[in-house]
Amino acid sequence: xxxxxxxxxxxxxxxxxxxxxxxxxxxxxxxxxxxxxxxxxxxxxxxxxxxxxxxxxxxxxxxxxxxxxxxxxxxxxxxxxxxxxxxxxxxxxxxxxxxxxxxxxxxxxxxxxxxxxxxxxxxxxxxxxxxxxxxxxxxxxxxxxxxxxxxxxxxxxxxxxxxxxxxxxxxxxxxxxxxxxxxxxxxxxxxxxxxxxxxxxxxxxxxxxxxxxxxxxxxxxxxxxxxxxxxxxxxxxxxxxxxxxxxxxxxxxxxxxxxxxxxxxxxxxxxxxxxxxxxxxxxxxxxxxxxxxxxxxxxxxxxxxxxxxxxxxxxxxxxxxxxxxxxxxxxxxxxxxxxxxxxxxxxxxxxxxxxxxxxxxxxxxxxxxxxxxxxxxxx
Numbered sequence: 464x465x466x467x468x469x470x471x472x473x474x475x476x477x478x479x480x481x482x483x484x485x486x487x488x489x490x491x492x493x494x495x496x497x498x499x500x501x502x503x504x505x506x507x508x509x510x511x512x513x514x515x516x517x518x519x520x521x522x523x524x525x526x527x528x529x530x531x532x533x534x535x536x537x538x539x540x541x542x543x544x545x546x547x548x549x550x551x552x553x554x555x556x557x558x559x560x561x562x563x564x565x566x567x568x569x570x571x572x573x574x575x576x577x578x579x580x581x582x583x584x585x586x587x588x589x590x591x592x593x594x595x596x597x598x599x600x601x602x603x604x605x606x607x608x609x610x611x612x613x614x615x616x617x618x619x620x621x622x623x624x625x626x627x628x629x630x631x632x633x634x635x636x637x638x639x640x641x642x643x644x645x646x647x648x649x650x651x652x653x654x655x656x657x658x659x660x661x662x663x664x665x666x667x668x669x670x671x672x673x674x675x676x677x678x679x680x681x682x683x684x685x686x687x688x689x690x691x692x693x694x695x696x697x698x699x700x701x702x703x704x705x706x707x708x709x710x711x712x713x714x715x716x717x718x719x720x721x722x723x724x725x726x727x728x729x730x731x732x733x734x735x736x737x738x739x740x741x742x743x744x745x746x747x748x749x750x751x752x753x754x755x756x757x758x759x760x761x762x763x764x765x766x767x768x769x770x771x772x773x774x775x776x777x778x779x780x781x782x783x784x785x786x787x788x789x790x791x792x793x794x795x796x797x798x799x800x801x802x803x804x805x806x807x808x809x810x811x812x813x814x815x816x817x818x819x820x821x822x823x824x825x826x827x828x829x830x831x832x833x834x835x836x837x838x839x840x841x842x
Contacts, residue, residue: 465498465500466498466501466503466532466533466536467498468496468497468498470532471496471498471503471505471528471532472488472493472496474527474528474531474532475487475488475493475496475505475524475527476488476489476627477527477531477624477627477628477629478520478523478524478527478628478629479628479629479630479671480492480509480516480520485628486627486628487507487520487524491508492507492508492509492520493505493506493507494506494507494508494543501533501535501536501537502536502537502538502539503528503532503536503537503538503539504539504540504541505524505528505538505539505540505541506541506543507520507521507524507540507541507542507543508542508543508544508545509542509543509544509545510544510545511544517542517544520540520542521540521542524538524540525538525540561669561670561674561680561699563674563675563676563677564598564674564676564677564680565677565678565679566678566679566680566702566703566816566820567679567680567682567699567700567701567702568586568679568680568681568682568701568702568703568704568705568735568812568816569682569684569695569696569701569703569704569705569725569732570582570583570586570681570682570683570684570704570705570707571684571686571692571704571705571706571707571721571725572684572686572706572707572708572714572717572718572721573686573687573688573706573708573714573716573717573718573719573720573721574686574687574708574713574714574717574718575606575686575687576686577686577707577708577709577714577718577740577741578707578709578740578741578777579683579684579686579707580601580603580608580609580612580683580787581612581740581783581787581792582705582707582738582740582777583599583609583681583683584599584609584612584613584787584792584794585792585793585794585805586681586705586794586805586808586809586812587599587639587679587681587792588637588638588639588792588794588795588805589794589802589805589806589808589809590678590679590681590809590813591637591638591639592638592794592795592806593806593809593810593813595678595679596675596676596677596678596679597638597639597640597677597678597679597680597681598633598639598640598641598642598674598677598679598680598681599613599639599640599641599642599643599680599681599682599683600642600643600665600668600669600680600681600682600683601641601642601643601644601645601683602665602682602683602684602685602691602695603683603684603685603686604644604661604664604665604685604691605661605685606685607643607644607645607648608645609641609643609645609683610634610641610643610645610646611645611787611788611790612787612790612792613634613636613637613639613641613790613792614636614789614790614791615634615636615641615646615790616645616650616790618634618646619634619646620632620633620634620642620646620672623673625673630671630672630673631667631668631671631672631673632672632673633672633673633674634646637791637792637795640674640675640677642668642672643668644664644665644668661691661694662691662694662698665691665694665695665698666694666698669698669699670698682695682701686717687717687721688720688721688724692724696730696732701732702733702816702819702820703732703733703734703735703815703816703819704725704732704733704734704735705734705735705736705737705738705774705812706718706721706722706725706734706736706737706738707737707738707740708737708738708739708740708761708762708765709739709740709741709742709757709758709761709762710739710741710742710755710757710758710759710760710761710762711757711758711761712758712761714757714761715761715762715765718737718762718765719765719769722734722737722769722771733819733823734769734771735771735772735774735812735815735816735819736766736771736772736773736774736811736812736815737762737763737765737766737769737771737772737773737774738762738774738775738776738777738808739760739761739762739763739773739775739776739777740776740777741756741757741777741778741779742755742760742762742776742777742778742779743755743756743759743776743778743779744756744778744779744780745778745779745780747781753778756779757779762776763776772811772815774808774811774812774815775804775807775808775811776804777801777804777805777808778804780801782801783801793805794806794809
């Protein structure tokens with residue numbers, strides 16, 4: 464039995480190197496292929512020293528050759544690790560565009576517990592109801608809640624082949640495509656990762672996924688400002704950011720910092736506006752009454768102070784919480800005050816985004832430097 468090198472290379476083009484988004488041949492990971500009778504030797508050079516990536520690469524090569532070439536083939540895989548060549552600026556880290564995605568909106572909050580994920584879920588559903596193609600990347604690594612809100616906790620992304628490459632197919636419900644780290648952990652499992660490991664996991668969700676064509680991708684960021692936020696901004700070009708806050712002074716102080724992060728001189732991600740969640744409480748039995756439990760118009764005043772748009776307010780209503788917990792976002796309701804409120808805010812976000820795209824230059828990818836700050840580069 465004799466195998467041809469060209470035949471083996473063709474097969475290896477169907478394997479994607481984890482975290483790189485390219486097949487083994489295209490990425491340069493395959494350095495050599497040798498055949499001797501029924502023996503096949505594949506030499507790989509990987510940029511990551513991670514043991515699980517090396518083991519996966521070896522297993523993928525052996526499995527694919529045996530499935531697509533011959534079960535009887537004796538396959539040997541030699542793996543060498545080489546650090547990628549350093550760019551002219553050794554501190555520079557450059558992000559990538561994602562083909563097919565028109566607009567990327569980061570949904571942030573300076574503080575946890577203000578309803579950022581609830582707002583993200585309902586914005587996505589409202590956009591879908593308006594006829595747009597929508598996806599959500601749940602980047603809240605340490606507290607992923609989007610799977611619960613879309614009733615897909617037990618679902619798992621399937622593998623699909625795009626242009627000969629293996630990709631993750633996002634889980635879809637209510638017309639919204641979803642990927643979350645929550646799909647790869649159990650409800651009882653705590654995610655205890657340092658920044659670099661969390662960033663690598665996010666990169667796989669971003670670049671190893673078959674998102675397809677999207678009008679809008681919403682990113683549910685973790686609360687606060689930190690590693691994950693910087694990793695997202697260096698990985699993909701953010702079209703604009705939405706900041707969520709309650710009217711409470713403590714939450715507003717953190718929201719102000721969140722806006723400041725996006726407006727930092729060397730980041731310059733346009734802030735589309737602020738959404739005030741839990742603006743007031745209205746009892747079901749007294750629908751005309753409004754009780755300002757956390758203060759009145761705090762986020763609205765903040766937006767005026769920072770000279771950014773106020774996108775609208777959502778009341779503190781029990782049915783919003785119940786809808787999220789049951790996996791059916793409130794925006795799915797038809798002709799209810801809540802659905803109309805979310806639709807109104809969604810249209811404000813679209814208006815601000817369209818205005819941003821008309822006035823500002825094309826979306827830029829942020830270039831992070833490890834020691835001296837950030838710079839931006841057009842794509």
